[in-house]
Amino acid sequence: MIPYLDLKRVTDSFEPGLSKVLENAVKSGWYIRGKECEKFEREFAEFCGVKFCIGVANGLEALTLIFKAYIQMGRLHVGDAVIVPANTYIASILAVSEAGLVPVLTDPDPLTYNLSVEGVKRALSPKVKAILAVDLYGRAIPGNALSEFAKIHDLILVEDAAQGHGALENHQRAGSFGDAAGFSFYPGKNLGALGDAGAVTTSDPELASVVRTLSNYGSEQKYVNILKGVNSRLDELQAAILSYKLLRLDEDNAKRSRIAEKYLRGILNPLVILPNPGKPGEHVWHVFAVRSSYRKALQDHLTKYGVGTLIHYPIPPHRQNAYAEFGEQYFPIAEEIAETELSLPLYAQMTENEISKVIEAVNAFHV
Numbered sequence: 001m002i003p004y005l006d007l008k009r010v011t012d013s014f015e016p017g018l019s020k021v022l023e024n025a026v027k028s029g030w031y032i033r034g035k036e037c038e039k040f041e042r043e044f045a046e047f048c049g050v051k052f053c054i055g056v057a058n059g060l061e062a063l064t065l066i067f068k069a070y071i072q073m074g075r076l077h078v079g080d081a082v083i084v085p086a087n088t089y090i091a092s093i094l095a096v097s098e099a100g101l102v103p104v105l106t107d108p109d110p111l112t113y114n115l116s117v118e119g120v121k122r123a124l125s126p127k128v129k130a131i132l133a134v135d136l137y138g139r140a141i142p143g144n145a146l147s148e149f150a151k152i153h154d155l156i157l158v159e160d161a162a163q164g165h166g167a168l169e170n171h172q173r174a175g176s177f178g179d180a181a182g183f184s185f186y187p188g189k190n191l192g193a194l195g196d197a198g199a200v201t202t203s204d205p206e207l208a209s210v211v212r213t214l215s216n217y218g219s220e221q222k223y224v225n226i227l228k229g230v231n232s233r234l235d236e237l238q239a240a241i242l243s244y245k246l247l248r249l250d251e252d253n254a255k256r257s258r259i260a261e262k263y264l265r266g267i268l269n270p271l272v273i274l275p276n277p278g279k280p281g282e283h284v285w286h287v288f289a290v291r292s293s294y295r296k297a298l299q300d301h302l303t304k305y306g307v308g309t310l311i312h313y314p315i316p317p318h319r320q321n322a323y324a325e326f327g328e329q330y331f332p333i334a335e336e337i338a339e340t341e342l343s344l345p346l347y348a349q350m351t352e353n354e355i356s357k358v359i360e361a362v363n364a365f366h367v
Ligand SMILES: *Cc1c(COP(=O)(O)O)cnc(C)c1O
Pocket: 058, 059, 060, 061, 088, 089, 091, 092, 134, 160, 162, 163, 183, 184, 185, 186, 196, 197, 198
């Protein structure tokens, strides 16, 4: 069986170094927002090409804290609308709701599956004050075009970079395109912790400071609370793990790219639509998303061949009971993706034999 993702294999590939790093963090005697956290924040800010990084508890809270901070700063107000792509993971939309803002959905670009300027224009209204664009499947948002549009229309651009660690657009890193970005280091992401973890990146000193304060009980100085905050901090063990794994992120992303290239060259089945790779070296392939009108049969066929797959995502957010308020809204492209998308196994530690077997299995599919 070729599992969709073998996390044990991923973790083992960082040994014995990873256990050493953990042991040091355990022995340090300081467990939340200490030296390890500071070190990772510095390194990750530099990696993304921004001035600040704030380690938080997970990706959802990274995004929520950005929106709450803008409300605190008076740049957004409760009830303002935020444009979000309709085909994202529900966490993007939950972050907007949790901050008291109103998500306005729009269809993505059918080629890149990402939010485009056209998509934003379709959803624009006087109530819209911000855009939340997602580096979906590991492909960077059209950052230059979106930030130019946002500037002209006086909108805040937030990037959901939870799937985009290391992705590029014209030599610029995901996490640096908008006014701020939220990252998740959920174990299965391209840069994954061994538990929950997240971060906010930004070059805005005021936003960085408000996010940091909000995430620590609204306090900058112990027992002095200037805001009504939450507890959403990055712990030292996860920070130490992330620092160590960050050293190999570009190399592992390059391995992912090579596997993606093999899939793109090797899969020749007319019943399967391949993803658009974009410019060489830019996509980091968090998900290798193929599409097929025969998805169910294709998935069953691959299971029989011993190839694990996943669907990202089977029910679009506007069809979830949690978002009944979206009513009968219809997003044809998001709908089409939800009905036809299938994700093939793709991670840096796959063997040549496994890669060939996946290609062979997909090519052997017929109806
Ligand atoms: C994983 C993910 C999140 C949420 O991250 P968590 O750390 O699980 O809270 C948000 N948005 C997208 C697009 C994601 O893939």
